[in-house]
Amino acid sequence: MHDTLAQWPFVIATYALGMGGTAALVAQSWWAMRGAERRRDQARGQ
């Protein structure tokens, strides 16, 4: 174990990356789904 390094910055960076990445994935998937379903409904309405 390399005690000379501060440990919390690595922990915080990991949580920011993990939670931010997951939130971005959920949001992107949500918008993609909503957009595709809206386009399908518009195509049905034409």
Place this chain on the structure above:
Amino acid sequence: MHRFANPARFLRTARWLTPALLLAGGVVAGPALTWGLWRAPADWLQGETVRILYIHVPAAWLGMLGWVGIAAASFAEIVWRHPLAGIAARAIAVPGAVFCALCLATGSLWGRPAWGTWWVWDGRLTSMLVLLFLYFGYIALARVAAEAGGGGGRVAAVFGLVGAVNIPIIHYSVLWWHTLHQPPSLTPALLLGAKSPMAPAFLWPLLASALGFTLLFGGVVLMRMRALLAEAQAEARLRRQAFEDAA
């Protein structure tokens, strides 16, 4: 599984299951991460960096589970020609790649304080990097196949099946080769009641975090399946309309 191969039946189920999975995932993962970050103890050897476990291990699990899902869906696509199997495999690819990349990035953030290096070319890290490249290859193949139409989807399905060879290599890499990476703490034997080498104070928040992320992963896959299905339906509708207008 055959029962849900019907797109209409799948959509009826997915409409209520998608928000349920996302909500349950958030409800489980949020407290689990708070538990891991603030309540779980520091490790006597690794200190506070052991908290990286609660993000890193679920990401690794989902990166590997994603490819198992692609392989299973590819098998169903090739053998039974399920209409939804190819869509399921395509829907899994991006979230699987994201969690695989998160596993590598968080592992690197753990490696620097624990091993004194960001990266080492050992069996576990290298086979996980290979998995990320397999995901990139699958995503590219599936996209080309979807744009071209015809039988291109089968090429991606065969790639998905062949790529599954890497999953046991990742799992057993820490046993087959000398490595800096620790041996597996969570094994299938644990589900059968075997004692984990990990203390309960670390094990329970880890299991809760893995469950929460898995539920979120399921919700994301359902959303992406619905998007792919809606795109296909819109395109079919517009094509039919163009054909009728021309006739």
